[in-house]
Amino acid sequence: MASILDLPPEILEDIFQILHPNLIRLTELAQVCSLFRLVAYNIPIGLHIPVNESKFQFLSSRAIPITTLSNREPAMFVKEQILGLNIKRLISAQVVSNDYQANKLHLSPHYLQILNHLAKWSQSSLRHLFAxxxxxxxxxxxxxxxxxxxxxxxxxxxxxAFNRHIELQQKVLNQTEGGNMIQEICAGLKKLKSLYIFSCPSSQLVIKSPTLEKLHIYKSEFVAFKCLETPSLRKFMFLSNMQEFFRSVRSSYLEEKSNLHDGLFGLIYDGCPKLDLFNKVDLRTLRKHDLSRDEWCAVVLRLCLRSCVQRQQQVVT
Known part of the structure; x- marks a missing residue:
């Protein structure tokens, strides 16, 4: 009579992966028999760094593949663990630790070692990166x-994520390096669908990407847009300094400005034809329209103003 031990290792591996095992479960499976041990130690797992020394030695000595990696500790203290892992099948890496040198403008050498290590071993497999x-x-x-x-x-x-020192330096010195680098990244990543930016160091931001579907910008006091060419964009969250943004919305509405198309709404009209959501304001009803550029911008302005008023009322109540 056939048993599970008669299955090919690759089929057994598929079965084990359905279980979504953690390290403890893998260890238990490996103790069943030699076949289970062979297969179990080839199952990728998720890992939060740091881990205790015995667990690290176990992972490292058996080269257990890591599929998701998460760390928020200073690179100086966890670098050796990350460099000792098998990350050839890594899919997601979250290594945001605000790890900058004393000048607050340059990443620490230890953190750069981690990024370069990821680039060396996970170049093809990585799909999600937080850095x-x-x-x-x-x-x-x-x-x-x-x-x-x-x-x-x-x-x-x-x-x-950048830090506030980089963001402030770019603003005070009226520099464009931040925007140039972001534009370079958007142009070079041909499969990118979601982009999140924290403390965006650009007041003339240019985003050009035929594949981008989600753009989120947070904690960015000085960010402003110069160009949006994102024909696939569906969700745009611009939650940076929202009070100031809504104040400008209210001011524009009350003053009945005629140059609305020169601002952000005009850029959206020109470059984001599929946009469904802007800062939780539903724009799907405007997908098909016969409005001029100015008329469309005025409608969106009113929708944003209404959202602003509703949020203020919620805060009061």
Whole structure:
């Protein structure tokens, strides 16, 4: 009579993966028999760093593949663990730890080692990346962080975080490096569908991507847009300094400004024909319309104003 032990290892591996085992479950499976041990140690698992030393030695010595990696600790203390893992099948990496040098403008050498390690071993497999970036250029004048990010050509989700010092420097010195690097990344990632930016260091942001479907910008006090060419964009969350944004919306509405098309709404009209949601304001009813550019912008302005009033009423109550 046939038994589960007669199954080919690849079929047994599929069965084990359906169980979504953690490390403890893998260890239990491995103790059943030699076949289970062979298959169990080839099942990828998710991991939060840091782990205790015995667990790390177990993972490292058996080269157990890691499929999702998460760390928020300073790279100096966890670098050796991350560098010792099998990440050849890594799909998602969350390594946001605000790990900058004393000048607050450049990433620490330890953190860069982690990013370069990911680029070396997970270049093809990685789909989701959460990372801190800086704006330092290499000798060939390329941004070193964009060079790392662009090595992951299969990324569909990217969340990048700068710090407030970088954001403020770009604003005070009227520099454009932040916007240039973000534009470079958007142009180079051909499969990107979701982009999240924290503390965006650009007041002339250009986003051009034929594949991008979600754009979220948070905690960005000085961000402003120069160009949006995102024909697939469906969700746009611009929650940076929302009180100031809504104040400008109310002011524009009350003053009945005629140049609404020169601002963000005009950029959306020109470059985001499939947009469904802007800051939780439903725009699907405007998908098919015969409105002029100015008329469309005025309608969206009123919708945003209504949303602003409703939120203020909710706060009061």
């Amino acid at each position: 801190n970036l800086d704006l330092l250029r290499l000798n060939n004048d390329q941004f070193r962080c964009s060079a790392i990010v662009l090595s992951f050509q299969n990324l569909t989700f990217l969340s990048i």
